[in-house]
Amino acid sequence: MSPPRVAVVGSGPAGVFCAQILAEDPAFDGGVDVFERLPAPFGLVRYGVAPDHQKIKSIIASLSEVFEQERVRFLGNVTVGADITVEEIRRHYDAVIIAHGAPLDRRLGLPGEELGGVIAARNFVSWYSGHPDASFDPSVLSTERAVVIGVGNVALDVARMLVRTPDELRRTDVPEHVVDALAGHSVREVCVVGRRGPEAARFTLKELLELSNVEGADLVVDPADLRLTPEREAVLSGRPAARRVFAALEKIAERPAAHRARSVRLLFDRTPLEFTGQGTLSGISLARTSDPTRVEQLATGLALPAVGYRSAPLAGVPFDDATGTVPHRDSRVLDGDVTVPGLYVVGWAKRGPSGVIGTNRLCASETSAAVLADLASVPARSTDSEDVDSLLRSRGVAVVDWKRWQAIETAEGALGLETGRNRVKLHSRTALLAAAGITQERTAADTGTALPAS
Template sequence: MSSLGSPDRPLRVAIVGAGPSGFFAAGALLKAKEMTISVDLFDKLPTPFGLVRFGVAPDHPSIRKVLKAFDVTANGPNFRFFGNVAFGDDVTLEELRRHYDQVLLTTGAASDRKLGIDGEDLPGSYSATEFVSWYNGHPDFADRTFDLSVRDVVVVGVGNVAMDVARILAKSPDELVGTDIAQHALDALKASKVENITILSRRGPAQAKFTNPEVKEFGELAIADPVVDAADLELDPISAASLDESKTTRRNVEILKEFSERGAGNKARKVHFRFLYSPVELLGDGAVRQVKIVRNVLEDTDGTLDAVPTDVFETLDCGLILRSVGYKGVALPDVPYNARKGTIPNSEGRVHDNDGVAVAGLYVAGWAKRGPSGVIGTNKTCAVETVNHMLADAVLACAAPNPAPTGIVELLQAKGVRFVSYQDWQKLDAHELAQGEAAGRPRLKLTSVEAMLALL
């Protein structure tokens, strides 16, 4: 009998989730020199790449350069992609464990955190994730409608996702037509009547999570001016000290100061940055019409500045509100889950139950492992940490009872699952690029699973 990890009996690994973490992990596994490994990567959508395809802003294509490395991994030996296979519905954890020696979960953080205020469920109130998925052509969100006939939009949060949605709303059609933004979103944005976009930050400018390029870009838009009140840039002593500790923070505040010195400008749209404000209630009869906000002050709690509400309130007109205040994972069938953290409990990627008992052969990486933090590249370090433990554990792995590569194919076929290979994806990719070229755009995304499968 061949030993596990030999050329005759490779270590068989299933990865669930074909986003950056899944691909980084696959690449690290396949580069392992100490053993032969085969990787099968599963995703519920026919398209790979997860947030690189559906989360990265269409006007920031340089971030997608990582796809070249993912493509090299996918076209290498001992790798297979199984798209259009939903974990839990089309294939269960038990079934994967019958066919693979190890299972790695890289399912991300698919749910968003809510504001927890009255009126949040009114029509016109959405997560930024929904809006991002809509304009990026995610099949689950392509049919959504967002009322862009309104004059006033509020974005809650000052992370890079909040910056993305505010910027897309502020841009002119001419600035977007050269991107791969979904056609339905481009058409809707062409008809937009939005004039005011207000970004709310519960803390001050020195605590903002956006990066320098993200905020600087608001000063370079064709039809929108950034508006900042100089009074909002007055810093408490701890915030002022943080400028010396962080070059990014210092530059953020400098950029905002430059905006404040410009004045309101004469462009058709305005992007208002409001610091030290939190929404406390959404108001409206049948739909959002206004948002009540409270002025905060920063209080020092053991060196951490917390936003504490005052008794000063204000009401803003608002026909659309997009929240971007955090994300969390969702519970997966038969997989341990920490509801408080929104993650899969683990020790450096080795999954354990909520009592700390290890689940042999089950691993996690990415946001499902550590929570929604960092940028795309952060997931590489995270994935490699998990992979190193997988390699160390391989000598102790319980060999799968049915490791033949044909086994999972036969199982899915018997269930009537129409899975999509990486070669199938390449056909879809070529189609999108060709359609885009014909339309004078870089790509025209397919936005329904049915349309994708019909082309294969």
């Protein structure tokens, strides 16, 4: 009997934590193959965590160590569901862990959402992160005011990136064309709009203080938005973290304006009603949540809803459309009430888009425990990774393995040196593949048979 083989679909932190936990378990003597549709690993750690959060991104070093082990393989540039199906993978592995994250947007469902200039924050994040599938057109930045809808950490990331100075941006690894577009845009004011009051803000104190300290912009909070009502006091009394955020907002509201070139205004208690414009966005109407008769118009050419991500269905894997997640019981994927043998789920695909990177470690422990328990009770099948390799080869899929990924990293370091920066991301798929030494082979994504880009 050959040792068990486990496949992980997605190389974000949730998937890599699973690979790590399995490979380090003394009872597991098999191998783990991690499939990733992009040529680069690490999911939202590379393509979501803000570029100026290099300390958080340093987790990449420890995630990389997982792939340095011989029994964990990286199979990048392989789209599961297009280059190889889930059914095929299930035939070749004893267990398959779905870790494909939450790559779609939640929508607001408001009139005018289809207007040009209303762009999910995810697209903007993907663009400044150098995601190969980013579809953001920077010409929308030729507006004086941008409106970010939502008051979570992603909303503050987006606002901060819009007002960073060129020097601050050059301390990150964002592509040069992103630095140029963000340095030269016309946005003077970024409004961050929250439906509820400041007591319900979802951003953390750390993110708020960071935004209050950017070099090129004032952070403005209207003291009138911070009036302490008995309801607010009741909410804050049970939540020390929210109390600290509220106290920081009070301090920010009292600060005299420094009249910097740009500003970020936090607007609370505003419910977006509709986006207006003829084909392209020209404004947004907002009503006071606490008094819907008070309606105001904000002129703007760019609205960035930052109201959450959503998982996507993957052919061959049950999906709960209502929650936007893969249904499971104790991490085992459910088809109706019945668990699908050998199929597991982890991370945002399992829990929805909440939690920080560390939350996925706990989630991965649960999923790996289920995999190990089942492998112990069901004898491993006779499987062979060679079969998968030759299947992919026969389809002309150019797999980016760990060595090829390291070649991409070297190229990004070299590009950084050329521009006086530590590292600069390669952002097109062609450039990533060329740096990996792949120029001729084709993938199913190239032939148009792949899943739609997410």
